[in-house]
Amino acid sequence: MASKQSSAAKPRLFTPTFLVAWLINFSMFLVFYLLVTIMALYAVKEFSASNAAAGFASSSFVVGATFARMFSGWLVDSMGGRKILFTTLAVIAVTCAGYLVAGTLVAVIIVRALHGIAYALASTAVMAIAQGAIPSSRRAEGTGYFTMGNTLATAIGPALGLAMSSSLGYTSLFVFSLALAVVSLGLAFTLPKPDTNPASNASKKFQLSDIVHPTVLPIGSFMLLIGLAYAGVITFLNQYSVQENLTTGAGFFFLASAFSMISARTFLGRLQDHRGDNPVIAIGVVCYVICLALLGIATSDWMVVVAGIFSGLGYGTIAPACQAIAVRCVPAHKMGTGISTLFLLSDVGLGLGPILLGYIASNSGFAMMYLGLSALTLIAGIYYIFIHGRKPQSKPHHVQIATVEKID
Structure with missing residues (x-):
């Protein structure tokens, strides 16, 4: 009886705002994964690019995104996520059209960089909108469900x-990527207007802490290392599988990854909300x-x-767990900055990865790269143990206290 009452008392998670934000996020990530896995090969085939140049054609997206992350949190916090989302989704649609007319490798790199800038701003905005709709007592669980859109995009995008x-x-x-971008822009118009007005923060001057929030820096630096490792998978798995005659396995890699991600998300978010960060990060x-x-x-x-x-x-467990940690580390009015700090440091890892790992793979081979x-x-x-795992913030008791404070 008590469990039924407890279940009934749970605040609602799947609100219209959450669901629309989920669909927009899924569409953006699907476009990202559609293009990131083919861009290096596209550069080689269409423009006879070298491996290094092809790697840069792929990673220029992340270079643009990394630059934009420095300002995305401040812009979202001061101007509001909804306004930023409308503008940047329109820019994403324009850049997707740009791929159709880019006739040189330099033009492709420029389009990729602009796409990355708009994507960074839009992803920060839509995450802030979603986090604002997630009840504090279900923060990790809601973040896990929200990032399932990323998971599905990971499964569908590379293979498709x-x-x-x-x-x-x-x-x-x-053309298909452009259509998805236009759909995302249309969905943004259905988002309900926020209850609060960000205009009160609009006059706040830009500060260094608006680039990297000090309280998110530790967990963000951890994600930088994880992002570097993830770059080796999303950028070079295709080439590695062709070289080692493992293309069938590579074709099912992302499907298998998505299946296990979705299965894990059904309980790991609740585990983090009730048992703290450490068990989930360890897994x-x-x-x-x-x-x-x-x-x-x-x-x-x-x-x-x-x-x-x-x-x-x-990776599918670590990423949403760290997002929940980052949101919990900052006050509500700095949520955009907290999210952008985590994304910025993760993007640094993803951006450095193709360049650094491409050099390592050329000299030592892909197998040694993955072992490294x-x-x-x-x-x-x-x-992680030293920068967060031993702190009270990672323990269940602190998570529950933070939840109450956020609700208040």
């Missing part, structure tokens, strides 16, 4: 992007170490698929 580019051509892929780090090690020693397709399962349980990333992830897990 490769299939469309190989069977229908790159033009069809770019994520161990699983991701196993994923990368399996990729490093893979000799059969089934090993790549199993690695995909552990990727979902690894497995060791890096283990080091990141140890680093």
Whole structure:
């Protein structure tokens, strides 16, 4: 009887604002994953780019995103997420059209960078809108459900992007990406108007803490290391699988990853809300170490698929858990800055990854690269213990106190 009353007392999670934000976020991430897995190969095939230049064509998106992250939190906090979201979704639609007319590698790189800038601002805005709609007592659970959109995009995007580019051509892929961007812009107009007016923050001067919020810096630096490891998967898995004749396994890697992510999200968010951060981060780090090690020693397709399962349980667990931590670390009026700080540092890892890891892979091979990333992830897990895991903020009691304070 008591459990039924407790369940009935739970604040509502799936509100119209949350659901619309979820759909916009899914569409944006789907466009990202449609393009990121084919861009390096596109640069080589269409413009005869070198491996380094092709890697930069792919990572220029993240370079633009990293630049925009420095200001995205401040803009969202001072101007409001809704206004920023409208503007940047329109820019994303324009850049998706730009892929259709970019006739040189330099033009592609410029379009990618502009797309990255708009994407960074839009993703910060839509996350802030969603976090504002999530009840504080269900913060990690709601964040987990929200980032399922990222998970589905991860599962659908790479495989669909490769299939469309190989069977229908790159033009069809770019047109489809443009259509998704236009749909996202249309969805933004259905978002309810916020209850609060951000105009009171509009006059606040830009400060260094608006780039990197000090309280989010520790967990953000942890995500930088994890993002560097993740870059090795999303950027080079396709090339690695072709080289090692593991293309069938690579084709199912992201599907397996998505399946395990979705399965884990149904309970890991609630675990974090009730038991604290450490158990969830520990699960994520161990699983991701196993994923990368399996990729490093893979000799059969089934090993790549199993690695995909552990990727979902690894990176797919760590990312939303760290987002919930970041939101909890800042006051409500600095939510945009807290989110952008985490995204900024994660993007630094994703941006450096293709360049740095491309150099390592060229000299040592992909297998050694993945084994090295497995060791890096283990080091990141140890680093987490010192920068957050031993603090009261990571413990269940502190999570429950923070929840009450947010509600008040």
